[in-house]
Amino acid sequence: MKKFYERKKAFFVVFFLVVILIIFSASLAYSADEWTIMVYIDGDNDLEDAAWDDLEEMETVGSISGVNVVVQLDDWQNDTETWRYLISGADMGADKPYYYDDIVQFLSEQNMADPVVLKDFINWAIENYPAQKYMLVLWNHGDGWRKRLPSSPRGVIWDDTSDDFLTMAELLQALNGVNQKINIVSFDACLMGMVEVAYTLSRLNSPPDYMVGSEEVEPGNGWPYDDILNELKTNPTMEPLNLASLIHGKYTASYPSDQGVTQAAIDIGKIDDLSQKIDDLANAISNSANSSEILDAFQTAQSYYGHSDYLDLYNLCEIIYQNVPDCEVEASAVISYISEVIVAESHSPQGGVENSHGISIYGELPPEDDYDNLDFAADTTWDEALVDLATGTPPQNVVAGDGFNGMVPLTWDPFENQEPDYYKVYRSQLSGGPYELIASVDTASRNYSDNEDYVDENVINGFTYYYIIK
CATH class of the missing domain: 2.60.40.10 (Immunoglobulins)
Structure with a gap:
């Protein structure tokens, strides 16, 4: 009888501890903030002034109930320090780094283009400011998948003090080292709204739900952080789709109608299917008897400032569909699916971007040597199609x-x-x-x-x- 009582007592104690643990875990999950917004600002270049301007926009909004806005900022003139902020609406000081009351960590000078530095910032933010949902903003110059200068292939995050940049492979490396799924990966940077960039993100061990980026170059002012965060402030429980979809409208509305800006939210979960349809189109292009008409399409499709070979994918396929009979089916399939991949998009009604639809693709003939190192080029025949077009001059x-x-x-x-x-x-x-x-x-x-x-x-x-x- 005593042994039975002891077993019963032990069972009760274990049951009680399990219940307490469950309640405690549920309490932790319930108490986690809705969002942590991680803004990685590399102002270590000629965008230094714009970096401080955007930080000021965030501080004007101040703290948001249920939302953490954390920033890592590195500037150009100070080559000894980098700062981490938790935005709360601190008063602006007279000198850099301005918002001293919101600085939560002083770091030595950081090479922001080092994938380890990016990974460490994200993991630090997640550990110290846990939330139910996460968004990463990569703030800096961008050049799509590739280059800043002809002799120097680039991607995004150009750190001039360290003379370095993040390639697509390094971006993949950094994000694969993160301990938590990031719901939205976004680029407040030029030209990042490309199939090749989205495909890179889709290769992550835990891909984001959405990517936000621009097909066109961005003005120096970049995103209107005050407008975006004020909207989040009114609805801090919004889902990732809603937040990703919010950004494009606030961005384009902040510029004159003839500014020529673009922005879109891309469903990363559908990039694989889009890439398969692009692969089908690439095979049709390589086997087409109408190479001159295809070349005309590549030459006349919507392109972007300083990048005549970054082509709006929808517009390119639209022209092919209209003029190349033996690629009509494949081009139509790409056109139809883009409307599912692009969940939100806007662009200026004037300014040279009128035929933008949210996502671009590389179309240089022939492609640069580094292009075939990309995951997208390795997994599709798009690079082979570009080579075939370049060498397809009829006899x-x-x-x-x-x-x-x-x-x-x-x-x-x-x-x-x-x-x-x-x-x-x-x-x-x-x-x-x-x-x-x-x-x-x-x-x-x-x-x-x-x-x-x-x-x-x-x-x-x-x-x-x-x-x-x-």
Whole structure:
């Protein structure tokens, strides 16, 4: 009887402790703030003044119930310190770093382009200011997936004191070292609203729900943090989709209608499917008999300041759909799916960005050497399509000889004596197509005795055939 009583007593104690633990855990979860907004401001370059201006915008809003706004700021002139702030609306001091009462940590000079520094800031913010939802803002210069200068491939976060920058691979490295899922990864930086950037984020071990970025360059003033945070202040429980969707409208509304600004929120969970449709389009482009029309599309699609090879994906596919019959299905599929990937978008009605739809893609012919190091290029054939377009100048003096015995001999001359490694031969029984790829001709191994470039041996006497060589 005593043993039974002791077992019962022990069971009761264990049960009581479990209940207390559950209540305590639930209390912790319930008491966590709604949002922690982590703003990573690299003002260690010519945007230094804009960095302090944006910090001032945040301080004018002050503290928000249920929301932590934490900032790491590094400026250009001070090469000995970097500061971490918890925004509460502190009074502005006369000298930098201005808001002394909101500084929660003084650091030595940091290379903000070091992925370890970025990772440490995020993990510090999550540990010290836990929340139910997280947003990261990467604040600085940006150049999409690639370069600032022709000789120096760049991505985002340019730290001039350290002469360094974050590549897409380093961004992936930093975010994979974070201890908590980030719901929104956003870029208050130029040109980051690209398929290639979104695809990089989709490769994370724990991808964000949404990405926010601009197809176009951003003015130095960047985001209107006061407008965005004031809206969050009125509804601090908003879901990630609502916050991601809020930013674009506040941003574009803060500039004149002819400023030429863009901003969009992208559903990262749908980037894989979009990339598959782009891959299908890339294969269609490589096998198309209408390379000149495709080249026209690449040359006339919506592009962005200083980057004629950053093309609005929707507008590019729209032009291809209208003018390239053998890529029509694939282009249409991309167009249709973009409306699902872009959950919110706005752009200036004037200023040269009128044909923007929220996400751009790289379209330089041929692509830069570094492009094929990107995850997007490695996992799709888009880079191969760009190479095919660049080397697809049609030959001159194409002649289809008289057919005989079920054969048609074809000859041509290379364009301006620039002979590629191979040619593609297309055939149709209708003038104007559609054309079917029937052969790839390796220029190093022609073996026809009468100097024909290719002999079509799959024809029927008495029928007329039309050919395109590219």
